[in-house]
Structure formats: structure tokens, C-alpha cells
Amino acid sequence: MDDMQRARRLPRGAFGALGRGFRGRCPACGQGRMFRAFLKVSDKCPACGEELHHHRADDFPAYLVTVLTGFLLVPIVLAVEMSYTPPVWLSVSLWPAIAFVMAMALLQPVKGTVVALQWYAGLHGFEAAKKARQGGAA
Numbered sequence: 001m002d003d004m005q006r007a008r009r010l011p012r013g014a015f016g017a018l019g020r021g022f023r024g025r026c027p028a029c030g031q032g033r034m035f036r037a038f039l040k041v042s043d044k045c046p047a048c049g050e051e052l053h054h055h056r057a058d059d060f061p062a063y064l065v066t067v068l069t070g071f072l073l074v075p076i077v078l079a080v081e082m083s084y085t086p087p088v089w090l091s092v093s094l095w096p097a098i099a100f101v102m103a104m105a106l107l108q109p110v111k112g113t114v115v116a117l118q119w120y121a122g123l124h125g126f127e128a129a130k131k132a133r134q135g136g137a138a
């Protein structure tokens with residue numbers, strides 16, 4: 001792949017990169033899969049070779065998922081509990097299950113978004129990739 005092809009595939013702005021990360025795609029090209037397992041980020045993009053092993057997402061995606069799940073679920077729980085007053089056994093079994101499913105569904109997209117943010121901002125080991133992008137665009 002030459003530099004022109006690569007440049008055409010670069011995301012348009014931060015939201016383009018974050019959207020690619022949210023979908024689990026490489027932030028640089030949008031084609032290759034970012035994850036080689038559920039939460040294991042590939043060392044390199046299989047499509048364009050962009051190095052992704054520099055990311056330092058650590059626990060940040062888990063914190064964000066916790067906040068998001070609570071932010072989305074608590075109003076629903078309060079509305080349902082106040083409107084319908086379901087039996088306790090149903091509340092005790094239903095809400096934790098829904099919270100678990102929501103957290104599992106959000107973890108990979110949120111981690112992809114965090115990695116894409118680090119890539120776009122040139123954090124940690126992504127400085128060289130950011131400088132190469134900016135040099136290629138100039």
C-alpha cells in the first residue's frame with residue numbers, strides 16, 4: 001500500500017477515529033479488526049500494519065462502562081420500580097442480569113474507543129504514528 005492509499009483511508013478528525021474504534025476497527029484504516037480476542041488488542045492492524053500495541057487503556061474502559069451502565073440503567077430501574085412495583089424476586093434477578101449484559105455489550109466498543117482516542121491524540125507510544133500522519137498530510 002502506497003502513501004496515497006494510506007492517506008485516503010485516514011479518519012476525518014477525532015470522531016472518525018473514535019467511531020472506528022467503537023466498531024472494533026483499526027483507527028488508522030478502518031478495515032482491520034482491532035481485537036484478536038474479546039478484549040485483547042492486536043499488536044498490529046492486519047489490514048494496514050498500524051502498530052496498536054502501544055495502547056494503555058488499562059482499567060479506564062471498565063470505569064467508563066460502569067458509569068455508562070449505571071447512567072443508562074438507573075433511570076429505567078427507578079421508572080419501572082415506581083410504575084409497576086414488580087415482585088422482589090423479579091427485581092433481584094432481572095436488573096443484575098440486564099446490567100451484566102449491558103456491561104458485556106459495552107466493554108469492547110468502549111475499549112476500542114479509548115484505544116482510538118489514544119491513537120488519535122498520539123498518547124504513549126502513538127506519538128510516532130501521529131507525527132507520520134501529520135507529516136504525510138502536510
Ligand SMILES: [Zn+2]
Nearest residue numbers: 026029045048
Ligand atoms: Zn489498519
